[in-house]
Amino acid sequence: MRLSRSFLPTLKETPADAQIVSHRLMLRAGLVRQTASGIYAWLPAGLRVLRRISQIVREEQDAVGAQEVLMPTLQPAELWKRSGRYDAYGPEMLRLTDRHERDLLYGPTNEEMITDLFGQSVSSYRALPQTLYHIQWKFRDEVRPRFGVMRGREFLMKDAYSFDADYAGAVASYRRMMLAYLRTFQRLGVKAIPMVADTGPIGGELSHEFIILAPTGESGVFYDGALEEQDWLGQPVDIDDHASLEAFFERMTSFYAATDEKHDEAAWAGVDPSRRREGRGIEVGHIFYFGTKYTEAMGVSVNGADGQSFFPEMGSYGIGVSRLVGAIIEASHDEAGIIWPDEVAPFDAVILNLKSGDPACDALCERLYQTAPDRLLYDDRPDRAGVKFADADLMGHPWQLVVGPRGAAAGVVELKRRATGERTEHSVEDALSRIGLGS
Amino acid sequence: MRLSRSFLPTLKETPADAQIVSHRLMLRAGLVRQTASGIYAWLPAGLRVLRRISQIVREEQDAVGAQEVLMPTLQPAELWKRSGRYDAYGPEMLRLTDRHERDLLYGPTNEEMITDLFGQSVSSYRALPQTLYHIQWKFRDEVRPRFGVMRGREFLMKDAYSFDADYAGAVASYRRMMLAYLRTFQRLGVKAIPMVADTGPIGGELSHEFIILAPTGESGVFYDGALEEQDWLGQPVDIDDHASLEAFFERMTSFYAATDEKHDEAAWAGVDPSRRREGRGIEVGHIFYFGTKYTEAMGVSVNGADGQSFFPEMGSYGIGVSRLVGAIIEASHDEAGIIWPDEVAPFDAVILNLKSGDPACDALCERLYQTAPDRLLYDDRPDRAGVKFADADLMGHPWQLVVGPRGAAAGVVELKRRATGERTEHSVEDALSRIGLGS
Numbered sequence: 028m029r030l031s032r033s034f035l036p037t038l039k040e041t042p043a044d045a046q047i048v049s050h051r052l053m054l055r056a057g058l059v060r061q062t063a064s065g066i067y068a069w070l071p072a073g074l075r076v077l078r079r080i081s082q083i084v085r086e087e088q089d090a091v092g093a094q095e096v097l098m099p100t101l102q103p104a105e106l107w108k109r110s111g112r113y114d115a116y117g118p119e120m121l122r123l124t125d126r127h128e129r130d131l132l133y134g135p136t137n138e139e140m141i142t143d144l145f146g147q148s149v150s151s152y153r154a155l156p157q158t159l160y161h162i163q164w165k166f167r168d169e170v171r172p173r174f175g176v177m178r179g180r181e182f183l184m185k186d187a188y189s190f191d192a193d194y195a196g197a198v199a200s201y202r203r204m205m206l207a208y209l210r211t212f213q214r215l216g217v218k219a220i221p222m223v224a225d226t227g228p229i230g231g232e233l234s235h236e237f238i239i240l241a242p243t244g245e246s247g248v249f250y251d252g253a254l255e256e257q258d259w260l261g262q263p264v265d266i267d268d269h270a271s272l273e274a275f276f277e278r279m280t281s282f283y284a285a286t287d288e289k290h291d292e293a294a295w296a297g298v299d300p301s302r303r304r305e306g307r308g309i310e311v312g313h314i315f316y317f318g319t320k321y322t323e324a325m326g327v328s329v330n331g332a333d334g335q336s337f338f339p340e341m342g343s344y345g346i347g348v349s350r351l352v353g354a355i356i357e358a359s360h361d362e363a364g365i366i367w368p369d370e371v372a373p374f375d376a377v378i379l380n381l382k383s384g385d386p387a388c389d390a391l392c393e394r395l396y397q398t399a400p401d402r403l404l405y406d407d408r409p410d411r412a413g414v415k416f417a418d419a420d421l422m423g424h425p426w427q428l429v430v431g432p433r434g435a436a437a438g439v440v441e442l443k444r445r446a447t448g449e450r451t452e453h454s455v456e457d458a459l460s461r462i463g464l465g466s
Numbered sequence: 467m468r469l470s471r472s473f474l475p476t477l478k479e480t481p482a483d484a485q486i487v488s489h490r491l492m493l494r495a496g497l498v499r500q501t502a503s504g505i506y507a508w509l510p511a512g513l514r515v516l517r518r519i520s521q522i523v524r525e526e527q528d529a530v531g532a533q534e535v536l537m538p539t540l541q542p543a544e545l546w547k548r549s550g551r552y553d554a555y556g557p558e559m560l561r562l563t564d565r566h567e568r569d570l571l572y573g574p575t576n577e578e579m580i581t582d583l584f585g586q587s588v589s590s591y592r593a594l595p596q597t598l599y600h601i602q603w604k605f606r607d608e609v610r611p612r613f614g615v616m617r618g619r620e621f622l623m624k625d626a627y628s629f630d631a632d633y634a635g636a637v638a639s640y641r642r643m644m645l646a647y648l649r650t651f652q653r654l655g656v657k658a659i660p661m662v663a664d665t666g667p668i669g670g671e672l673s674h675e676f677i678i679l680a681p682t683g684e685s686g687v688f689y690d691g692a693l694e695e696q697d698w699l700g701q702p703v704d705i706d707d708h709a710s711l712e713a714f715f716e717r718m719t720s721f722y723a724a725t726d727e728k729h730d731e732a733a734w735a736g737v738d739p740s741r742r743r744e745g746r747g748i749e750v751g752h753i754f755y756f757g758t759k760y761t762e763a764m765g766v767s768v769n770g771a772d773g774q775s776f777f778p779e780m781g782s783y784g785i786g787v788s789r790l791v792g793a794i795i796e797a798s799h800d801e802a803g804i805i806w807p808d809e810v811a812p813f814d815a816v817i818l819n820l821k822s823g824d825p826a827c828d829a830l831c832e833r834l835y836q837t838a839p840d841r842l843l844y845d846d847r848p849d850r851a852g853v854k855f856a857d858a859d860l861m862g863h864p865w866q867l868v869v870g871p872r873g874a875a876a877g878v879v880e881l882k883r884r885a886t887g888e889r890t891e892h893s894v895e896d897a898l899s900r901i902g903l904g905s
Contacts, residue, residue, distance in 0.1 A: 032531070032596075034533050034535070034588075034596055034598055036586075057587075060583055060587070062541065062542065062545075062579060062582075063538075063541070064568075066538045068536065068537045070535055070583075070587075071533045071535055074535055074536045077536070089840075092471070094472065095513055096473070096507060096508060096509055096510055097507065097508040098507045099505045099507060099620045100603055100620065101502070101505055101572075101605070101620055103501065103502040118565045121562065121565075123562035123563075124562075125560065126557045126558075126560075126607045126609070129502075129503075133540075147475075147499060148473065148475035148496075148509075149473075149475070157471075159473055164539055164603070170565070181540055401528075
C-alpha cells in the first residue's frame with residue numbers, strides 16, 4: 028500500500044483521554060477511532076491486525092476439531108427466558124424492542140442460542156462430540172468504558188461451545204480447548220497464563236482464565252514463571268486420546284497459577300521464590316465446563332445408545348479478539364511506539380523513501396514495493412526523513428527498508444529490525460530475502 | 467471434514483414457511499437456521515459460502531484501490547441528527563437506548579459515520595481520492611421479513627464510500643466501482659445487470675442498481691440480453707485513466723437496461739426483439755453518486771490547492787453479501803438441490819463411501835480425503851448409498867468422488883459433475899487432478 032494514498036492517519040499528540048499505553052498507541056498509530064463511548068471503528072491498519080489475530084484463532088480452533096458457525100448479533104429475549112438468565116443478567120445486557128414490540132437483546136454471549144441450535148439439529152449420541160465456535164461482535168453495556176478496545180462495549184469475541192455424551196468426554200473437550208488456547212496465545216506472542224478461576228455468571232465447576240500481566244488489570248494474579256517458558260506448539264499431544272490429553276493437562280496444572288479469588292498461600296509457598304510472578308492481570312480468554320446446566324434448563328436432550336434420552340454435557344470457551352489487539356501492544360511496545368510481532372503485523376515491512384522525487388530513490392523503492400504491494404507499506408510521502416522514521420517506529424512495522432540517495436546509487440538498502448533497533452546494509456535481493464519476500 | 471463428525475444437518479422435508487426455492491434449499495441443505503424473524507444463524511457449510519463470497523468481493527474492491535475498514539454495528543443518534551436523516555428514516559431503522567439513556571441505532575447504512583471518520587482524519591486535497599469500504603452486519607427492521615436471507619433483517623453487506631476533490635474525480639470513482647461490481651458478479655456466477663435507478667433515501671443524481679432476474683423480485687426490469695454475455699474480467703481497463711474508464715462506461719451503458727420506474731418505451735423499441743429480457747428482478751447491489759450532500763450537511767471540508775476549503779464529492783456503493791448466497795442458489799439449482807459454482811462452494815468435492823466399514827472402500831476414501839481434508843467433505847456415515855447420493859445432490863458440491871467396492875478393488879473412482887450430471891471413471895490420481903487437487 029502506498030502511504031500517500033492510504034487512510035492511515037497518525038497523530039503527533041497524545042490523546043488526552045487515553046489512560047493506558049495501548050489505547051494511546053492505537054489512536055496515535057491510526058488503528059482505531061472512537062465513534063461512541065466504548066465503540067470503535069477499525070481503520071485499515073487496525074483491521075489488518077484484527078483479521079490476522081482472528082485467522083490465528085480460527086486455525087487453532089480448527090486444529091482441535093471445532094467447527095466454525097456464525098450466530099447473529101441480535102437474539103430473541105425468549106431464549107434467555109428459557110434458561111432463566113434474562114432476568115438474572117444485569118444492566119450490562121443491552122435490551123431493545125423491534126417495530127413489532129418484540130424483545131431482543133444484543134448478545135453478550137451465546138450459550139442459549141447455541142444450545143437451541145444444537146437441539147434443533149442433533150437427536151442422537153452418535154453425533155457427539157461436537158464443538159462449535161464463532162467469531163462475532165458482542166455488546167456489554169459497561170458503566171464506564173475505558174482503556175480503548177481493552178474494555179469497550181462493542182467487541183469482537185471468539186466463543187466456542189462443546190457438547191459431549193458424558194463427563195469424561197466433556198473433560199477431554201475442555202482439555203483440547205485449553206491446548207488450543209495455549210497454542211493461540213503463543214503464536215500471538217502474548218504470555219497469557221491459565222489460572223484457576225471462579226465460574227461467575229456462566230456457572231459450572233471447572234474454569235480457567237487466561238491472563239496477561241498488565242498494571243491496569245482487574246485481578247491480582249500469582250503464578251509460577253516457568254509457565255511463561257513452555258513451548259505448547261512443540262508438544263506432541265494426541266487430541267483424540269484421553270490419556271494424552273490428561274498428561275498434557277497434568278503437566279500444565281502442575282505449575283502454580285491463580286487469581287486472588289482462588290489464591291492459596293500454602294501452595295504459593297512451595298513455588299521457587301525466583302520463579303514467583305505476582306501483579307495485576309487482564310483477562311484475554313476464559314474457559315468453562317458447566318455440565319448440563321443449559322441443556323437441562325432448555326430441555327435439550329439426545330437419544331443414548333441404550334435408547335434412553337440424556338442431557339449433553341457442555342463447556343464454553345471465549346477469547347477476546349479485539350481486546351487482544353490492545354493486549355499485544357501492552358506487551359510489545361517502547362517509547363517510540365508499537366512493536367508488532369511478525370505474525371500479526373499489519374504490514375511485513377515499511378519502505379522509507381528518504382528522498383521522494385529523487386529518480387534513483389524512487390526507482391529503487393518502486394522495485395522493492397512491486398515485489399509484494401499487499402504486504403508492504405511504501406512511505407512515498409514528500410515529507411522529511413525524520414517524519415517518516417517517527418511514523419514507522421510509531422506504527423511498529425517489524426522491518427524498515429530504508430532507501431536514501433547514497434544507498435540508491437550503490438544499489439544498497441538499509442534494513443532496520445524494529446524490535447531490536449539493529450540496522451544492517453544489504454543488496455536488494457538479500458534485504459528482501461531476510462524479510463521473507465525473497466525469490 | 468468428516469460428515470459423521472460435522473454439524474451439517476440436512477432436512478428431508480421441505481420447511482412449510484419457506485416460499486422461495488433458495489430459502490427452502492438453504493434450510494434443507496443445512497446452511498442456515500432462523501433464530502428470530504428475519505434473523506439467521508449460519509451453520510458451517512453456509513458460513514463457508516458466505517466467507518468465500520466476502521473474499522471475492524474484498525479482492526475486487528482492493529483491485530480498484532478501495533481500502534478496507536470496519537465500522538461498528540451500533541451508531542450514535544447524534545451522527546444522524548447532523549445529516550438530518552434521524553427523523554427522515556422510517557421505522558426500518560432499529561433505535562435503542564443504552565444504560566445511560568443515550569440514543570443509539572443499529573446501522574442500516576454508514577454515510578454519516580464514514581463522513582465523520584473521514585473529516586476527523588483528512589484535512590487536505592492531497593489525500594484525495596479515497597475510497598473506503600467495510601463488510602459488516604447491518605439491520606433493517608422489515609415489516610414482513612421473508613424469503614430467507616434474501617430479505618432478512620440482520621444481513622451482511624459490503625458498503626464503500628468514495629471521496630473526491632471534484633465532479634470528474636467522483637465520476638471516475640463511480641466508474642471504477644461499476645467495473646469492480648461487474649467483475650465481482652461475474653466471478654460469483656450471477657447475472658447481475660446494472661440498471662439506471664432512482665436514488666431513493668440516499669439521494670444524489672447518478673445511480674445504478676445491480677439486479678438479477680427472480681420471479682419474487684420487487685421491481686419490473688427490462689434489459690438487452692447482450693449484457694449477460696459481456697466478459698468484464700477480460701476487459702483491459704486502466705483504472706487510473708479517466709478516458710479508459712469513460713470508454714468502459716460508455717460501452718456498458720450503450721446496452722439498454724432499466725427498472726420499471728425508469729423504463730423508456732422509445733429506447734426499448736430500439737432493442738433487437740430477440741435480445742429483449744423482461745421480468746421481475748431482485749437487487750444485489752446499488753451504487754450512487756450524490757456529490758456534497760453529506761459532506762455539506764455534516765460540515766466536513768478539506769483545504770484545496772488554492773488555500774480555499776471545499777466539500778469533497780462522495781458516492782456510496784453497496785453489495786448484499788448475505789443476500790447473494792440466496793441469489794446464487796436462485797440462479798443455480800435443480801430439482802435435486804443446489805448446484806454451487808466452483809468459486810463459492812463450501813467444499814470442492816464430496817467423497818461418497820458407498821460401503822462404509824468395507825476395508826477397501828474405507829482405505830481408498832481415506833486416501834482421497836487426506837489429500838485436502840479442509841477442502842473435501844467425506845461422507846463416512848454408515849448410511850445407505852441412496853441417502854448419500856441425495857444429500858450430495860442437495861448440498862450441491864461441484865464434484866462427487868464415488869467409491870464403491872468394485873471400484874475400490876480396481877483402484878478406480880467414479881467422478882460426477884454436479885452441474886451436468888456427467889459421470890466418468892478415473893484412477894485416483896486422475897480424479898484428483900480433474901478437481902484441481904492433483905499433485
